[in-house]
Amino acid sequence: MRDPERVSLFIDGEFRIGLPRIAVSERNLRIGQILTDEDLAELESIDEASRAINQALRLLGYRPRSSSEISSRLRRNGFSEPAIQSAIERMVEYGYVDDQDFARFWVENRQQHRPRGRRMLESELRQRGVSPDMIDQAIDEADLDEYGAARELAIKQQERYRGLEPEVWRRRMAGFLQRRGYGWNVVRQVLDELERNDDDG
Numbered sequence: 001m002r003d004p005e006r007v008s009l010f011i012d013g014e015f016r017i018g019l020p021r022i023a024v025s026e027r028n029l030r031i032g033q034i035l036t037d038e039d040l041a042e043l044e045s046i047d048e049a050s051r052a053i054n055q056a057l058r059l060l061g062y063r064p065r066s067s068s069e070i071s072s073r074l075r076r077n078g079f080s081e082p083a084i085q086s087a088i089e090r091m092v093e094y095g096y097v098d099d100q101d102f103a104r105f106w107v108e109n110r111q112q113h114r115p116r117g118r119r120m121l122e123s124e125l126r127q128r129g130v131s132p133d134m135i136d137q138a139i140d141e142a143d144l145d146e147y148g149a150a151r152e153l154a155i156k157q158q159e160r161y162r163g164l165e166p167e168v169w170r171r172r173m174a175g176f177l178q179r180r181g182y183g184w185n186v187v188r189q190v191l192d193e194l195e196r197n198d199d200d201g
Contacts, residue, residue: 006050011040019043020050045082052079052087057096066102067092068129103130103138111142115149120181150182151190158194166195 007019055077056070067088074084091097103125110116116124118139125135157176161169170191177187 016040019047048080048083049086049090052083053090055079056087056091060091060096064102064105065097066099066125066128066130067097068099070097072129099130100134100137102128103134104141107138107142107144111144111149115153115180117146117150117177117181117183117186118144119183123181146182146186147189150177150180150186151193153177153180154190154194170195 005020008015010016052074055074059065059070059073070091071084071088074087088097106125106128107121110121121139122135125138154173154177157173161172164172173191174187177190178184
């Protein structure tokens with residue numbers, strides 16, 4: 001389906017590029033106008049930036065993303081650095097991309113669906129290009145109950161490790177929790193409590 005907000009530009013009867021209607025209006029482009037090579041280069045840059053923005057919007061339609069994630073995807077899809085930069089700037093200006101909001105979303109989503117310790121949350125957000133300050137702020141604001149979340153995970157995992165020798169059980173459970181980003185202090189407290197409860201039972 002033809003996009004009513006885009007105008008096709010033909011040079012000597014052949015299609016050259018598609019442009020946002022607003023860009024055509026702002027530059028007062030008209031049929032029969034003579035364009036220099038510089039004019040065409042500028043219009044092609046506008047076209048590429050517009051396509052990068054549209055692709056960024058499609059990516060955001062699936063889930064929130066960091067500016068770094070969007071940049072990486074656009075780069076993989078062959079967009080130039082100026083087009084990527086322009087797209088990111090426009091997305092930030094529109095309020096569609098905000099790394100601090102993304103970090104908050106990521107932490108809250110993990111807490112609700114796939115609990116993780118602080119270390120793993122930090123690692124996941126670093127991999128997505130979020131700055132350390134923003135990561136710290138998002139995690140601090142979330143006020144994680146690492147002990148409670150680790151304990152709940154361990155209780156769910158108990159059945160799989162039932163019947164193991166105590167030392168093997170402790171080693172495997174510790175590894176399980178540490179792989180989910182919980183520090184040793186939290187892990188040790190959870191293991192000690194579960195062992196006490198098992199002894200009491």
